[in-house]
Amino acid sequence: MSALRLTLCTGALVAVALTPAAYAADGGVTVSPAAPAPGGDIALRVTGCPGRTAVAASAAFVADARLTxxxxxxxxxxxxxxxxxxxxxxVRVRCGGTDREARLTVGAGGAAAPTGHASPVAPVRAGGGGTAHLATAERSAGPGTAHTVTGLVLAGVAAVAVALRSVRRSRGTD
Structure with a gap:
């Protein structure tokens, strides 16, 4: 009896693993899930594009999708x-100077409508105080000329202070 159960469970797992996810394909453009609900997220895949980037646009989208x-x-x-x-x-995909057309079916089922924002709109409670802000702040390439000059001046002041202190110690006036 347990061998039969094991066989059935293994068969079910293999069937689930080999069953592809629902998607819609048209003109080399693949949309997954095939019939998303309003407010749902979708993934787009385009094959046969000569470039490294493309843009997919539709009246159904919140914003154009950047494809890479x-x-x-x-x-x-x-x-x-x-x-x-x-x-x-x-759905119109601008790919390598040509347009590809596809159709997207928006259904009542599919993905659930989101309950919040897709990305944070305020600092995230990540701990560490200001580190959450620093992680998202735009960073420059490195210190500029003003930082370099300030560092050199401070290093010079520190060297002079160390030299004066060692002179005082050698004289015994400390």
Whole structure:
């Protein structure tokens, strides 16, 4: 009896592992999930593009999707508008100077509508005080001329102070 259960469970796991995720493909453009709900996130994949970047646009998207990749396969993500009617929407991908057209079916099911922002809009409670701000702050290439001059002046002052102190100690006036 346990051998039968083991066989059935193994068969079910293999079937789940080999079953592809739902997606819609049209003109080399793949959308996953195939019928996202309004407010849901989608992944886009375009094959056969000569460049390393492309842009996918649709009236169904909150914002155009920037696609990046190599070897002719580009991927990217975007979100479906929350106030969108169920239906079929066109997707235009600008790839290597040409346009590719695809269709996207927005369904009532699929991904759940998001409950918050996709990215933080305020400092994240990451601990460490200001480190959360420093992690997201734009960083420059390195110290500038003013920092270099200030560092050299401070190093010179420190060298003079050490020299004066050692002269005083050698005289015994300390």
């Amino acid at each position: 990749g190599t070897d002719g396969t580009l991927t990217g993500e975007t979100r479906i508008r929350t106030a969108l009617d169920v239906g079929v929407y066109g």
